Amino acid sequence: MIRIENIHKSFDDVQVLKGMDFEFDAGKTNLIIGRSGAGKTVLLKILVGLFKPTDGKVWYDTRDFFDLSKEDLRALRMEVGMLFQGNALFDSMTVAENVRFPLDMFSKMTLKEKNHRVNECLERVQLNGSNDKYPSEISGGMQKRVGIARAIVYKPKYLFCDEPNSGLDPKTSITIDDLIKEITEADNITTVINTHDMNSVMEIGENICFLDKGKIVWKGNRHEVMTSENENLNSFIFASPFLQRLKAKAKK
Amino acid sequence: MKSLFIHLGRYVMWHKNIYKKTGNFSMFYKEVVRQVYDIGVGSLLIVFIISIFIGAVTAQQMYYQLTGTSIPAYYIGYIVRDMAIIELAATFTCLVLAGKVGSNLAAEIGGMRQKEHIDAMEIMGVNTASYLVLPKIIGGLIAIPILVFIAAIVNIAGGYLASVPTGLFTNFDYVKGLRSFFNEYNVLMMFVKSVVFAYIIITVSCYQGYFVKGGNIELGQASTRAVVYSCVLVLVSDYVVAILLTTG
Numbered sequence: 001m002i003r004i005e006n007i008h009k010s011f012d013d014v015q016v017l018k019g020m021d022f023e024f025d026a027g028k029t030n031l032i033i034g035r036s037g038a039g040k041t042v043l044l045k046i047l048v049g050l051f052k053p054t055d056g057k058v059w060y061d062t063r064d065f066f067d068l069s070k071e072d073l074r075a076l077r078m079e080v081g082m083l084f085q086g087n088a089l090f091d092s093m094t095v096a097e098n099v100r101f102p103l104d105m106f107s108k109m110t111l112k113e114k115n116h117r118v119n120e121c122l123e124r125v126q127l128n129g130s131n132d133k134y135p136s137e138i139s140g141g142m143q144k145r146v147g148i149a150r151a152i153v154y155k156p157k158y159l160f161c162d163e164p165n166s167g168l169d170p171k172t173s174i175t176i177d178d179l180i181k182e183i184t185e186a187d188n189i190t191t192v193i194n195t196h197d198m199n200s201v202m203e204i205g206e207n208i209c210f211l212d213k214g215k216i217v218w219k220g221n222r223h224e225v226m227t228s229e230n231e232n233l234n235s236f237i238f239a240s241p242f243l244q245r246l247k248a249k250a251k252k
Numbered sequence: 253m254k255s256l257f258i259h260l261g262r263y264v265m266w267h268k269n270i271y272k273k274t275g276n277f278s279m280f281y282k283e284v285v286r287q288v289y290d291i292g293v294g295s296l297l298i299v300f301i302i303s304i305f306i307g308a309v310t311a312q313q314m315y316y317q318l319t320g321t322s323i324p325a326y327y328i329g330y331i332v333r334d335m336a337i338i339e340l341a342a343t344f345t346c347l348v349l350a351g352k353v354g355s356n357l358a359a360e361i362g363g364m365r366q367k368e369h370i371d372a373m374e375i376m377g378v379n380t381a382s383y384l385v386l387p388k389i390i391g392g393l394i395a396i397p398i399l400v401f402i403a404a405i406v407n408i409a410g411g412y413l414a415s416v417p418t419g420l421f422t423n424f425d426y427v428k429g430l431r432s433f434f435n436e437y438n439v440l441m442m443f444v445k446s447v448v449f450a451y452i453i454i455t456v457s458c459y460q461g462y463f464v465k466g467g468n469i470e471l472g473q474a475s476t477r478a479v480v481y482s483c484v485l486v487l488v489s490d491y492v493v494a495i496l497l498t499t500g
């Protein structure tokens with residue numbers, strides 16, 4: 001579980017986040033949704049400590065993230081995995097080396113044990129056999145899978161995904177979403193996903209917060225999205241006339 | 253002016269992170285080896301080419317200035333040698349490396365910043381300032397003084413090639429000049445300079461890349477700044493080192 005309390009963030013004089021409270025549950029795919037520029041990435045980067053909030057707290061279960069000692073922070077880092085919007089795979093390393101990188105950096109395992117763990121993770125994301133390819137040689141969907149494999153190589157308790165569907169076709173998007181959901185449930189991970197993808201909301205939206213103009217203006221799950229009366233949310237999710245008709249039907 | 257102090261402050265604070273240990277030693281060692289290879293072997297050819305011509309030009313110029321004076325011909329060998337060791341090898345090599353290595357490092361690290369590679373490493377718990385920059389500093393401090401040493405020798409050889417086969421003066425004169433008035437202290441000065449210049453080039457260029465923001469245009473600007481600032485600081489420190497080591 002991760003809880004945010006009264007999170008504010010400004011860059012110079014510009015207020016991007018204006019006070020947010022929310023709880024991201026363990027074992028669930030928690031979504032942060034909102035229009036482009038709403039502040040989703042900024043919030044996610046605050047959750048993982050890449051930005052410091054101007055005000056407010058982030059709780060990892062009972063740990064106050066921005067008040068941890070160096071040792072505790074290092075320990076917590078080992079429990080956190082992240083999938084980046086552009087994948088952030090290291091171009092000069094093969095798929096296997098990318099996934100092994102966190103282990104190479106920090107673990108005391110032997111090479112054999114590390115490779116075993118890497119293969120486990122690659123199998124988990126259905127990517128066995130691509131170990132020696134370079135990121136530039138595989139498709140966008142496969143790169144996402146490598147990113148997921150690298151994020152889970154340390155068996156994280158917390159997983160963060162920034163727009164995991166951006167740049168993917170709808171079918172691939174759904175398989176990536178399903179994969180994240182499956183891993184989240186199997187390992188009881190607290191997963192936080194940034195998205196503006198309508199499909200994801202409907203597929204894996206178990207606990208959603210909707211960001212608009214620096215505030216959380218709606219909370220709920222994918223079933224509640226269908227019945228919500230919130231104008232702002234509806235104009236965001238049900239943007240096309242087709243979806244508006246769908247929603248009208250669902251209400252009846 | 254204000255931003256100069258902000259950069260200076262950030263540059264100094266950044267050093268605290270660079271010298272903090274991070275991760276397994278084997279990964280660090282692998283990076284150092286790669287950097288020595290990239291910077292050292294990768295720059296060998298260009299250093300060779302410029303050094304041979306600088307030596308040649310020095311000899312040619314000295315010949316032009318000294319003919320008709322009462323200064324003996326063998327002085328040219330002595331002058332070429334000492335100019336190479338005291339000034340030209342270190343300064344010219346490092347100005348060229350500021351262009352080649354500096355722009356490379358800024359682009360490499362800046363690209364990693366923009367593609368979120370640095371963020372990804374930070375999330376894993378890697379101290380990126382240390383992991384990315386320290387191996388480059390160590391690699392540079394190993395490779396660049398060796399390159400400068402090679403440059404000095406090639407410089408002297410260039411002076412020879414430009415003068416003896418072309419008949420400006422004799423083999424005997426040049427070699428006699430090379431053997432005259434030798435002072436080991438000047439060699440020490442060359443190495444001190446090369447170490448100082450190496451440190452400036454590597455850290456200034458990495459700094460430009462590490463803190464880059466925005467997109468391709470900013471990356472290009474950072475790369476340019478890396479080269480310009482490195483060159484200026486190399487020349488300023490050249491003067492400072494010269495004062496410190498030749499007076500008092």
Ligand SMILES: Nc1ncnc2c1ncn2[C@@H]1O[C@H](COP(=O)(O)OP(=O)(O)O)[C@@H](O)[C@H]1O
Binds near residue numbers: 011016035036038039
């Ligand atoms: N490092 C930064 N410095 C200044 N402003 C930023 C920075 N990062 C994001 N912003 C601003 O914060 C706002 C929200 O951005 P972001 O979180 O990336 O949006 P999105 O919801 O599309 O992920 C944008 O207006 C952006 O310009």
Ligand SMILES: [Mg+2]
Binds near residue numbers: 041163
């Ligand atoms: Mg974003």
